[in-house]
Amino acid sequence: MAVNTLIFGGSGKCARHITRLLAAEGHTVHSIIRNPDQKSDIESLGGKPIVQSIEEASVEDLAKTITQSKATTVLWCAGAGGGNPERTKAVDNEGAIRSMDATAQAGVKRYIIISAIDVRDRSNKPEPEWYDDNDRQRSEKVWGFIGPYMQAKFAADRNLVTENERRGLEFTIVRPGGLTNEPGKGTIAAGKVHLDAMISREDVAKMVVECIKNDSTKGLAIDCVGGDTPIADAVAQVAKGRIDSFAGRY
Template identity: 85%
Template sequence: MAANTLIFGGSGKCARHITRLLAAEGHTVHSVIRNPDQRPDIEGLGGEPIVQSIEESSVDDLANTITSSKASTVLWCAGAGGGSPGRTKAVDNEGAIRSMEATAQAGVKRYIIISAIDVRDRRNKPEPEWYDDNDRQRSEKVWTAIGPYMQAKFAADRNLVTENGRRGLEYTIVRPGGLTNEAGQGTIAAGKVHLGSTISREDVAQTVVECLKNDGTKGLAFDCVGGDTPIAEAVAQVAKERLDGFAGRY
């Protein structure tokens, strides 16, 4: 059944793939972009662009956008790219949290956010029990290199989970590994995975689309990297086994 989806951060590479995939399936896709020059690109993918600055928008502003688009699902794909720590906090943490509040305020239940693998409380909570030495080294390297980005993602994800008793969202947190621009393979590894493998943005987009189709992913935060399992099958397995990589680590 065709749905009406609103994407925050519509100009991002993952979001563009999601727009194309959903539009091809007959969905209405509203894509929030900051730069009006990107309108033709979004329209070319089958999306309907909305020019709006997430950073400058209040919860009410974002809620009005959700309501006016008649969205039944909200996707958070926005990110500052990990450059300026201040802008990273403004978008990946504070902007994301405003979008959660706005989604609840607009009366929309379904909310999916793209986060990152290994986002967790590394100081106070145990590491995932399946990590090996390579995972530990990789974790240390990434957190040292882009700590503010990982911290911003963590703050947003934790807020989504811990405040959901109040908001009542049917959320899914998709936590991909290192991203590439290679063509999608149509296969991934998902659930309790190791950190060393990358994943194409196109495969992340397809994973998000499969989450939209699978209600069993509601309430889960799961990791995904490149692998050999067809995406729909991998997502179904995550849903069936309730494989949550964030639980107990925030």
């Protein structure tokens, strides 16, 4: 079934892979970008670029864009990169939350957000029970290095889950581990995974596309890292087991 997808943060590396993959399957992909110079790049991937500033646009502005695109699925792939804490908060936290409200306001149900593995309340909630010493060390290292980014992601994800009675979105949170620009392998590990395996952005994109296709992923936060299981199978296994890596950690 053809889907009409709107991507927030369309110029990002994962988003470009998603655009290419969906367009190649005959789907319509609208891609929100900030820089008009990127329009030809998006068009070359098969997407339809929309120039709009996520940081400056209101909920109403974003809802209007979603409505005009006739999107049936909204993807949040935007990110400030974690360099500037203020901009990270403006995009990864506040911008993401506005996109959730806008999606609901536009009457669209399906919403998928790319977050990050190990995003959680580290102060007040228990760590995942499958973590080992290597996971703890990596968690400490990542939160110490890009804490504002992880905190912004956490605030957005928590808002998505805790405010959903009001919004009524059919959401999925995709939580990849460390990212590489290597070509995708088409295989991953998903669910209760360790933090040390990297994953290519192309495989993250393939996983997002698989989540669009698999309705059983609705309501789940799914961790994914590099692994040996074909992506469709890995997603199906997590969906069947209702393995939610964020539950109980916010």
